[in-house]
Each structure stands twice: as C-alpha cells, then as structure tokens.
Amino acid sequence: MGASGWSYSVAYQPDVAAALEQLRQDAYNRGAYYREEPDPLYALTEDEFRARLDPADDDSGINECLLDEWRAAQRRPKPIDPDTLFAAQPHSGTHSIIDMAKGVSAKPALFTVSPLTDEQTLEFFKTRTPAPDQVVEWMKTFDPFSIRERWQGVYVVSYLDGHPEQIHFSGFSGD
Known part of the structure; x- marks a missing residue:
C-alpha cells in the first residue's frame, strides 16, 4: 500500500x-x-487452523511459522481506542x-x-x-x-x- x-x-x-x-x-x-480487513483464518480455532496446513510443509518449518503468526494475531488486542488499534495493526x-x-x-x-x-x-x-x-x-x-x-x-x-x-x-x- x-x-x-x-x-x-x-x-x-x-x-x-x-x-x-x-x-x-x-x-x-x-x-x-486505515483499518485492516480481518483475515478469516484468524477467526478459526487453533485445531481448525492446523487442519488447513499442508502436511508436506511440516519438515520445512513453514507450518510452524504460519502457526506462530496465527498465534501472534490471536494475542493482538481488539481495538477499543487509538492505542489498541495501533497495536492491532503492527505491520500496516x-x-x-x-x-x-x-x-x-x-x-x-x-x-x-x-x-x-x-x-x-x-x-x-x-x-x-x-x-x-x-x-x-x-x-x-x-x-x-x-x-x-x-x-x-x-x-x-x-x-x-x-x-x-x-x-x-x-x-x-x-x-
């Protein structure tokens, strides 16, 4: 952007x-x-998210990186004020x-x-x-x-x- x-x-x-x-x-x-569009994958439970990962990527570390990113997104605050909005969108x-x-x-x-x-x-x-x-x-x-x-x-x-x-x-x- x-x-x-x-x-x-x-x-x-x-x-x-x-x-x-x-x-x-x-x-x-x-x-x-600017407000990021919510990623629908972040609304999944961890088990649901894991089920979507490609088992062929288990050995390469890709799935672990994707899972770490999903977990980080789960820890971000829900925006209720300027500070939590800023924290919820650390990349954009x-x-x-x-x-x-x-x-x-x-x-x-x-x-x-x-x-x-x-x-x-x-x-x-x-x-x-x-x-x-x-x-x-x-x-x-x-x-x-x-x-x-x-x-x-x-x-x-x-x-x-x-x-x-x-x-x-x-x-x-x-x-």
Whole structure:
C-alpha cells in the first residue's frame, strides 16, 4: 500500500502531548484511519487452523511459522481506542496521526512527533513565529521525507499577533 501523508491543525494549548492525544482520539472516533480487513483464518480455532496446513510443509518449518503468526494475531488486542488499534495493526499502521503512539519527542524518533528546529523554522517560514496560513500552505506542499523518516511526524506552532494560535501536525506513516 505504501505510506500515507496526514496533517492536522488544532487550537494552541501549552501541552503539545495533550493536543496530540486529543487528535489521535478524534481520528479514532471519526474512523479517519486505515483499518485492516480481518483475515478469516484468524477467526478459526487453533485445531481448525492446523487442519488447513499442508502436511508436506511440516519438515520445512513453514507450518510452524504460519502457526506462530496465527498465534501472534490471536494475542493482538481488539481495538477499543487509538492505542489498541495501533497495536492491532503492527505491520500496516493506521496511515494517520494515530500512528504517533509514543507521543512527543524533542528530536525525531519512531512513532513520535517532534518540533522543527529553530533553523528549520527560519528556513521554511523566514520567521520563528509563522502565521497559521503560512503553516497550512507549507503543509500542502511539504515533503516530510526531507526532514523526517516514515513513522515520524513534525509539529509547528503558528502565531497570530505575537501569540501562539495553533499547533499543526504533519507526517507520513503506514505500510
């Protein structure tokens, strides 16, 4: 499938981590994420699943690998919130801000959002206090891969009349 880009803007609040968590919950509540189709094989009992395996593959280890994968799928949580949804889809992710499950970090790290450096903010906006419309326009053409890897996000605080106005989140995630 490949990664998907996402971006969100919310009213400013001093606690960026709380803003991120609220966005993750909002995306979950709205169903604004990729959801894997359930594999019907995972609904089988272990005996039923074993009965479907090819005995010719017993010596090669293929059946044991398939059984290990089936068991791992059985241990995944049933999604009831953003964190359990993220845990239930470890290979594909959700292609949304929900994938930023480890919160906010000072520097780029997997499954987190981190701020632009002062140098990046000046480079992209020619000011350290960009206006909301500047950031929104930037996010439309921004290539996160230029400063972040897949499964990482960035956030920017925008300003109006010298006061923080919004927090903008953007990134690419999912497989």
